[in-house]
Amino acid sequence: MDATPSFENFKLNKQLLNAIDDLGYQKPSLIQEKAIPLITAGHDVMGVAQTGTGKTAAFVLPILMKVKYAQGNDPRALIVAPTRELILQIEQNVKELAKYTDLRHVAVYGGIGPKTQIEQIEAGVDILLATPGRFMDIYLKGHINTKQIKTLVLDEADKMMDMGFMPQIRKILEVIPVKRQNLLFSATMPEKVVKLSEEFLEFPEVAEVTPQASTVSTIDQVLYQVPNVKTKIRFLEHLLQNEELSRIMVFTKTKTTADNVFKYLERKGLGPVRVIHGNKGQNSRINAINQFREGELRILVSTDVTARGIDISMVTHVINFDVPIIYEDYVHRIGRTGRAENDGIAITFANKAEMHHIGNISKLIQQQIPEEKLPAEVEVAPTDRNEQREIDFELDQIKRKNDPNFKGAFHEKKRKFRDDKKRKPVKNKRRRR
Numbered sequence: 001m002d003a004t005p006s007f008e009n010f011k012l013n014k015q016l017l018n019a020i021d022d023l024g025y026q027k028p029s030l031i032q033e034k035a036i037p038l039i040t041a042g043h044d045v046m047g048v049a050q051t052g053t054g055k056t057a058a059f060v061l062p063i064l065m066k067v068k069y070a071q072g073n074d075p076r077a078l079i080v081a082p083t084r085e086l087i088l089q090i091e092q093n094v095k096e097l098a099k100y101t102d103l104r105h106v107a108v109y110g111g112i113g114p115k116t117q118i119e120q121i122e123a124g125v126d127i128l129l130a131t132p133g134r135f136m137d138i139y140l141k142g143h144i145n146t147k148q149i150k151t152l153v154l155d156e157a158d159k160m161m162d163m164g165f166m167p168q169i170r171k172i173l174e175v176i177p178v179k180r181q182n183l184l185f186s187a188t189m190p191e192k193v194v195k196l197s198e199e200f201l202e203f204p205e206v207a208e209v210t211p212q213a214s215t216v217s218t219i220d221q222v223l224y225q226v227p228n229v230k231t232k233i234r235f236l237e238h239l240l241q242n243e244e245l246s247r248i249m250v251f252t253k254t255k256t257t258a259d260n261v262f263k264y265l266e267r268k269g270l271g272p273v274r275v276i277h278g279n280k281g282q283n284s285r286i287n288a289i290n291q292f293r294e295g296e297l298r299i300l301v302s303t304d305v306t307a308r309g310i311d312i313s314m315v316t317h318v319i320n321f322d323v324p325i326i327y328e329d330y331v332h333r334i335g336r337t338g339r340a341e342n343d344g345i346a347i348t349f350a351n352k353a354e355m356h357h358i359g360n361i362s363k364l365i366q367q368q369i370p371e372e373k374l375p376a377e378v379e380v381a382p383t384d385r386n387e388q389r390e391i392d393f394e395l396d397q398i399k400r401k402n403d404p405n406f407k408g409a410f411h412e413k414k415r416k417f418r419d420d421k422k423r424k425p426v427k428n429k430r431r432r433r
Contacts, residue, residue: 029054
């Protein structure tokens with residue numbers, strides 16, 4: 001390969017090179033440089049690359065080269081990803097890169113009825129993109145002929161395992177041809193994913209461009225200790241007074257918190273703002289993401305459902321309103337900013353219990369997250385009794401995990417009371433004497 005990286009070096013056909021020119025890609029990314037030649041040569045490949053590094057095109061381009069042109073009615077390549085948002089993102093990549101070919105692609109996912117998706121498959125498809133559950137639903141109805149599938153991609157394999165998709169993945173592996181090329185891509189490669197790769201990859205080549213669970217160098221990270229939800233919302237409002245925060249994603253742990261944050265920001269006129277999570281309808285989620293992508297929204301509030309399924313290059317800030325308890329999700333959340341070599345800022349709020357998770361996240365990303373003090377202008381609210389109970393309970397759970405002999409705060413209080421009681425009778429007996 002020439003010293004200067006170029007898409008021409010991959011011997012891509014003219015149609016693909018024209019599409020790449022239209023997209024304005026100047027040169028291949030590192031993961032594309034490493035993965036594309038290996039995939040083109042027919043190897044099974046395990047790709048490790050964080051989000052925002054061109055990972056999707058690293059497997060889409062070789063597949064488009066391999067499939068080449070429309071042929072027959074049945075899929076010849078299958079791309080599986082954990083969420084509908086991610087499937088839609090991959091579909092957008094396929095659509096853009098295959099625009100000068102006659103290749104047919106169909107995306108199938110839950111949240112809407114399967115009727116239209118089945119009709120599209122039966123009209124003829126070369127590349128099928130699917131979430132695991134919806135693929136099996138349509139397959140079991142008899143509408144997918146898998147005999148021609150020669151390439152399988154599992155994208156975001158670690159997330160699929162976290163979301164409990166392994167039974168469906170194993171069923172998919174059972175119903176597609178044994179003789180095929182397998183590609184496994186992920187932003188992180190924990191031990192469980194390595195075991196999965198051993199299960200279905202044959203003598204894989206590894207294409208890794210960053211340390212596992214690393215964070216993009218263009219992202220500035222900062223941490224604030226914020227004791228409770230009321231103070232978090234006050235601090236968020238304080239930050240949003242700054243107009244430099246122009247396109248922001250706010251991540252929460254739960255749907256309820258996401259809705260509450262959204263309502264507060266909308267009421268305060270800090271948007272335009274929308275919220276997306278698992279309870280929102282498919283069209284609502286797609287419309288919100290598209291509005292955010294087009295710059296019509298200032299703020300998108302979300303649970304981790306979109307941490308991997310949205311590719312927008314101009315997100316200026318990510319705010320972790322809550323700390324994720326699946327530590328790899330921290331990498332994916334903050335990876336929504338600092339994309340395509342743009343600078344980005346990731347701000348994390350953490351209460352006392354969440355600070356424990358921050359320690360583990362720092363170990364995972366192999367760096368300390370710089371900590372700053374809350375600005376003096378942000379009034380610290382007293383912690384609500386119920387929230388304090390939740391924080392105490394979480395701290396108990398953490399202590400139990402770290403020390404099997406720890407019985408919990410309630411038991412500590414009970415033991416103290418019992419010890420005090422034991423001491424009192426001794427004094428009384430002495431008095432009686």
